[in-house]
Amino acid sequence: MQFNIFNGDVTSPKGFKASGVYAGIKKKIKSDMTIIYSDVLANGAAVFTKNKVCAAPVTISKEHIKNGKIQAIIVNSGNANACTGDVGLKDALKMVEKTAEVLNISKEDVIVSSTGVIGVALPMENVIKGIELAADVLNYDGGQDAAEAILTTDLCKKNIAVELEIDGKKVTIGGIAKGSGMIHPNMATMLGFITSDVKIDGTFLNELLKEITKDTYNMITVDGDTSTNDMVCVMANGVADNSEINKDHAEVEKFIDAFKYVNAYLAKSIVYDGEGATKFIEVEVVNSLTKEDARMAIKSVLTSNLVKTAFFGEDGNWGRIVAAVGYSDANFDVDKTDVTLKSEGGTVKIFEQGQGAVYEEEDVAKILKFKEIQVLIDFNLGNEKAIGWGCDLSYDYVKINGSYRS
Amino acid sequence: MQFNIFNGDVTSPKGFKASGVYAGIKKKIKSDMTIIYSDVLANGAAVFTKNKVCAAPVTISKEHIKNGKIQAIIVNSGNANACTGDVGLKDALKMVEKTAEVLNISKEDVIVSSTGVIGVALPMENVIKGIELAADVLNYDGGQDAAEAILTTDLCKKNIAVELEIDGKKVTIGGIAKGSGMIHPNMATMLGFITSDVKIDGTFLNELLKEITKDTYNMITVDGDTSTNDMVCVMANGVADNSEINKDHAEVEKFIDAFKYVNAYLAKSIVYDGEGATKFIEVEVVNSLTKEDARMAIKSVLTSNLVKTAFFGEDGNWGRIVAAVGYSDANFDVDKTDVTLKSEGGTVKIFEQGQGAVYEEEDVAKILKFKEIQVLIDFNLGNEKAIGWGCDLSYDYVKINGSYRS
DSSP states (O other): OOSEEESOOTTSSTTEEEEEEOOSOSSSSOOOEEEEEEEEEEEEEEEEOOOSSOOHHHHHHHHHTTTSEEEEEEEEEEEOOOSOHHHHHHHHHHHHHHHHHHHTSOGGGEEEEEEEESSSOOOHHHHHHHHHHHHHTOBTTTHHHHHHHTOSSOSSOEEEEEEEEETTEEEEEEEEEEOOOOOTTSOOOOEEEEEEOOOBOHHHHHHHHHHHHHHTGGGEESSSOOOSSOEEEEEEOOTTOOSOBOTTOTTHHHHHHHHHHHHHHHHHHHHHTOTTOOOEEEEEEEEESSHHHHHHHHHHHHHOHHHHHHHHTTOOOHHHHHHHHHTSSOOOOGGGOEEEEEETTEEEEEEETTEEOOOOHHHHHHHHTSSEEEEEEEOOSOSEEEEEEEEOOOHHHHHHHHOTTO | OOSEEESOOTTSSTTEEEEEEOOSOSSSSOOOEEEEEEEEEEEEEEEEOOOSSOOHHHHHHHHHTTTSEEEEEEEEEEEOOOSOHHHHHHHHHHHHHHHHHHHTSOGGGEEEEEEEESSSOOOHHHHHHHHHHHHHTOBTTTHHHHHHHTOSSOSSOEEEEEEEEETTEEEEEEEEEEOOOOOTTSOOOOEEEEEEOOOBOHHHHHHHHHHHHHHTGGGEESSSOOOSSOEEEEEEOOTTOOSOBOTTOTTHHHHHHHHHHHHHHHHHHHHHTOTTOOOEEEEEEEEESSHHHHHHHHHHHHHOHHHHHHHHTTOOOHHHHHHHHHTSSOOOOGGGOEEEEEETTEEEEEEETTEEOOOOHHHHHHHHTSSEEEEEEEOOSSSEEEEEEEEOOOHHHHHHHHOTTO
């Protein structure tokens, strides 16, 4: 790795301010309003939920990202502003307008994001005051406050930063995310906000985010449900003053590696904090005919309730893993397929060339005692591969999502 | 309905014998070997799992159904003969050959089916003796023994029969099924065996089974996992001596209704006995543009862990239902969509034209107290509709599938 990792966030890169305050949207007094702001207009890119039922802020932000520029992101937690009809759209627009006004920037350069309860109108009086307050306290060390204020039922903050050199200039990339804690009373939302002081071509940044999303945010699963509010948004303000990164830049691969690391870290941290999760499962498919085959097989394994409950029960059940690959659309030949389990407890091949391998049950039991478990599936067919992350299905998942009234 | 329903089975139609015996495949002394036999060669049709990892008996039966004829079905429970390589294929073939030999019929007219543990070779000595024994005790009242012997962890037998008149002749259709109790230690399998004394064109029977499967077995879900061994098989021996049913027969619709009823009943009975299920959920989508849109939306709702846990928690969570429709591939407009909950406890519209409807929480609570709950989703777009069945996700599901070692 040609970059250094540290416990930073969205204000680690130069020229970014952030804040997190309590506006009175959440019932408990916990911060719920965030602004992330760049001193100068930044190149921006974003990816959004593919759910056809998308929240009002997603609709507005899809419009505002079209110019490829972002100067501020306004985020509230505690209310998703989804399934709120025309009122919701007006409210999302008001959030953008108020943010633009207090920061004295163009409203087309503001992205808006919401997460929380769906089907309830935003308390706009509190929201407006919250935006004013969040703008007042914006500061160059506000990244941790921002990381905190975007959370809902998450158990921990999710933030990271890396620094690297491009043209001998220090470039920093920082990010925060909120995860898949289920939101009372409705659904999970995944949000990711990435900042960088890198100078980078806007079109390239957009393509890069879309490509990297396929290998990071789209390769995690907690319960297979896609939210109405999912959004990942990146701002690159160019303050590092490197020569502009594009696909032909001599050090482009170095930047891509670092950018991918930040996004993969945030994606994995969401799964790690998955609701009720007691196991963190990494599934890698190697030697597939295409990358898409590998991705489809991985997603099928990670979303299988039978596989998930097996890991919860510390059961090395290759039958469920192989069956989940079998009903995916992945092209593979079970008679050429191997499955290996790994963790700090050891490595055991449990399935070989279409049949259960010969192994000691106790060796598998040792592997499955650990929280982090890897499943390596070798198709022995081609040269492509992919990797994805998920968690187990526990009593606590059912409890959190099935009895929140109690 | 132009048919009578009664508590019958595969030997209710004329000219069918069946049996269920203990061959020594299961560890506990519970019957595990079944033969269903027609006195005369019957027209046959079958549908099989689409899982690319399919068990040896599925491979063999796919070959044997090609001639459109069945005289006997041999079924063992307790061992799925899946992921057993060449040995498994030879063993499945031996089961067919032995069955043909003891019944003195052609092996091409024998269908073989297995369900149970995967990855373990069949105890062939016991299997062979079991086939001899099952053939010895074949009888015209053996349907209940057969219904019992195909089960694994199912809590109850699943059987039904209907009778109707075609050309003034009495025609009977009977069926048995095994369900989605998870099989120690591996996976769920759905099996359905239908017999009828109707005289019916073989090609038409085949088309009818495939069409009806889409609205019955393919519209149920317990955990979204597809087994390696799923199979539904029908035999029609013509003993009722009606004029042959085909698509142009004057009473074809009457027969289709009765045949569909039997298959829908068996499919629903599998869900009703779903592992750990405390709720039976029927989802109907009406006024969709296409039938396929309705089916996709229904499956997405029924497989959503968030929806399933919500019903377990007796929570009328329209947000999760609408979001699950949203991430399906169904064509719909959320702003035109209504969602209504129904049960013996009442009827409440909870979502209307894209937003939460106005209702009393206590009225919804009353509905959700019942075991059988209907979810009606109105797309208000077209004229098509579909219906499907599933269950909730409970602590017991996790317990059964996550801690079978204990």
